[in-house]
Amino acid sequence: MTENKTVLAWLEEMKAMCQPDNVVWIDGSEEQLEALRAEAVETGEMIKLNQEKLPGCYYHRTAENDVARVEDRTFICTPTEEEAGPINNWMAPDEMYAKLKKLYTGSMKGRTMYVIPYSMGPIGSPFSKIGIELSDSIYVVLNMAIMTRIGQKVLDQLGNDENAEFIKCLHAKKDVNPDDRYIVQFPQDNTIWSINSAYGGNVLLGKKCFALRIASYLGKNQGWMAEHMLILGLENPQGEVKYICAAFPSACGKTNLAMLIPPEYLKNKGYKVWTVGDDISWLNIGPDGRLYAINPEAGFFGVAPGTSVKTNFNALESTKKNTIFTNVALNNADNTVWWEGLDKNPPVDATEWKGSKVNGPEYSAAGNNLAHPNSRFTAPAINCPCISSEFENPQGVPVEAIVFGGRRAKCAPLVYQSRDWQHGTFVGATMASETTAAAAGAVGVVRRDPMAMKPFVGYNMATYWGHWLEMGKKLGDKAPKIFHVNWFRKDDEGHFMWPGFGDNMRVLLWILNRCAGKVDAVESEIGYLPKPEDIDLTGLEDENVDIKGLLTIDKQVWLEDVANIEEYFAQFGDKLPKEMADELAKLKANLSK
Numbered sequence: 001m002t003e004n005k006t007v008l009a010w011l012e013e014m015k016a017m018c019q020p021d022n023v024v025w026i027d028g029s030e031e032q033l034e035a036l037r038a039e040a041v042e043t044g045e046m047i048k049l050n051q052e053k054l055p056g057c058y059y060h061r062t063a064e065n066d067v068a069r070v071e072d073r074t075f076i077c078t079p080t081e082e083e084a085g086p087i088n089n090w091m092a093p094d095e096m097y098a099k100l101k102k103l104y105t106g107s108m109k110g111r112t113m114y115v116i117p118y119s120m121g122p123i124g125s126p127f128s129k130i131g132i133e134l135s136d137s138i139y140v141v142l143n144m145a146i147m148t149r150i151g152q153k154v155l156d157q158l159g160n161d162e163n164a165e166f167i168k169c170l171h172a173k174k175d176v177n178p179d180d181r182y183i184v185q186f187p188q189d190n191t192i193w194s195i196n197s198a199y200g201g202n203v204l205l206g207k208k209c210f211a212l213r214i215a216s217y218l219g220k221n222q223g224w225m226a227e228h229m230l231i232l233g234l235e236n237p238q239g240e241v242k243y244i245c246a247a248f249p250s251a252c253g254k255t256n257l258a259m260l261i262p263p264e265y266l267k268n269k270g271y272k273v274w275t276v277g278d279d280i281s282w283l284n285i286g287p288d289g290r291l292y293a294i295n296p297e298a299g300f301f302g303v304a305p306g307t308s309v310k311t312n313f314n315a316l317e318s319t320k321k322n323t324i325f326t327n328v329a330l331n332n333a334d335n336t337v338w339w340e341g342l343d344k345n346p347p348v349d350a351t352e353w354k355g356s357k358v359n360g361p362e363y364s365a366a367g368n369n370l371a372h373p374n375s376r377f378t379a380p381a382i383n384c385p386c387i388s389s390e391f392e393n394p395q396g397v398p399v400e401a402i403v404f405g406g407r408r409a410k411c412a413p414l415v416y417q418s419r420d421w422q423h424g425t426f427v428g429a430t431m432a433s434e435t436t437a438a439a440a441g442a443v444g445v446v447r448r449d450p451m452a453m454k455p456f457v458g459y460n461m462a463t464y465w466g467h468w469l470e471m472g473k474k475l476g477d478k479a480p481k482i483f484h485v486n487w488f489r490k491d492d493e494g495h496f497m498w499p500g501f502g503d504n505m506r507v508l509l510w511i512l513n514r515c516a517g518k519v520d521a522v523e524s525e526i527g528y529l530p531k532p533e534d535i536d537l538t539g540l541e542d543e544n545v546d547i548k549g550l551l552t553i554d555k556q557v558w559l560e561d562v563a564n565i566e567e568y569f570a571q572f573g574d575k576l577p578k579e580m581a582d583e584l585a586k587l588k589a590n591l592s593k
């Protein structure tokens, strides 16, 4: 399929190490993919779902110990530890290669190695990048076929230039042994090695490993940014569309916000939301000096639990055909799928995510989850009813506003605006959020997650903040405005104070009004807060929403946060940009007045 000597030489080397029985090139044809689906059904790797209700849909179950990203097994192998920084796991590249070579040797004996050429971003876009993933998993092939653009056309785009840039990705499922599981990035070598997992984010190497970890490193060197951000277009009644990027940590609402359906009152006025991306943005400065975003992905790898007609109609619609479901529950009555939050009726004849047949209502009433909390759907973006007309635009869309956010029961108000790019970078750098089921480990623990990139930055986090500041200087007065939101504030009884979901539109409108200079704001210790009356609450289902409470700042809680930030920043030593220390000092002084 290619005569590119660099590609072929690398493939020979990997083959010699992994020793597969066969090598199969993925050409991207429907015929080849269909044959692989049939093979996966034959071997039990996938289950074919009800083809009348869910045409082209399949089900896959991963090992019980392999259901989420594994941050403690994820490494950034830069030549020096300092380049990886204090919050990434690090090992010297030579040492890691040697360690992993032992694990990969003979790992594909008796198996087939699939060669998956893929493009992150529309093929031929000046901002797109190419990867080739070698994997011995059909599940990986079929997911990559949804999540990225794959096949011969990608190799044609790469061409035969031996120096053409591509990311070398290797995945071996091996025996899924968690003690030997490694997700390793070698940024200087454009290389990703993953072994002993078969779960989504660990093995679909175009996603977090390439499009964030490797790409963030490339972006620093090449003058662009790779961010954990959704991209949405908000259309007003005049038909004008403005674009917003938002960075929230894993399982904190990106897919939901990207596909938001406005509340009746705003829908009737003519407001609409269009989805460009739900997880990752690549941001470049365009010819007019503004920031432009492309979505490097072609599908959605979305959290299933909580997705319903009511919360995220568009995501649910996206999963009605040609979708792969992972670790949800099966409804055996009609061979369809179910998860917590889909509706209130767990199927009576169910198979829970680990594979046991159960009585759904009883199992559920006993406090068990039928679907794993991090169960997911892999759906083609073109299925989405609100996919943006700009989804394939090779130039991307101009970004008006950048929004940071997380799960904070206390502290962060519903929304505030940073004073300028430097302050906005500080707001992103000091983000914190309660952990979720998207990664292995405890859930609900507040941790600092700068720019929602804690698990995804491919180099020293402090250097990354420096890159943000550099980008701000280049953008100057054309820089997007930076905001922070929190849909997850709780009252003293532990209830969410804000209805969220579609009603988040009301906050987006305030954000765009600020960008257009249409509304005033109140200057506070932490930045600009809305005047409560400037958030349009007309038609809210719950008339008692405490908008004033949602916008209050508890100085004591914030001062505790400042102390935590001081501690957090200290670990970066003299790598911490001075601007970040200045902003922290300013915040502390404001709160201490």
Ligand code: GTP
Pocket (backbone or CB within 6 Å): 248, 249, 250, 251, 252, 253, 254, 255, 256, 257, 278, 279, 301, 302, 303, 305, 306, 307, 311, 438, 487, 488, 496, 499, 500, 501, 504
């Ligand atoms: P990743 O794919 O892991 O990056 O997650 P994500 O950021 O795309 O999160 P997603 O939109 O899938 O939402 C995760 C969970 O948060 C789901 O269970 C949602 O139902 C819930 N959620 C999303 N938006 C809101 C909101 O505005 N309010 C509340 N209370 N919950 C929300």
Ligand code: SPV
Pocket (backbone or CB within 6 Å): 068, 069, 200, 201, 202, 207, 208, 249, 250, 251, 279, 301, 438, 439
């Ligand atoms: C996330 O965890 O942020 C995800 C899912 O989007 S994964 O692909 O597993 O990273």
Ligand code: MN
Pocket (backbone or CB within 6 Å): 228, 249, 250, 251, 279
């Ligand atoms: Mn994500």
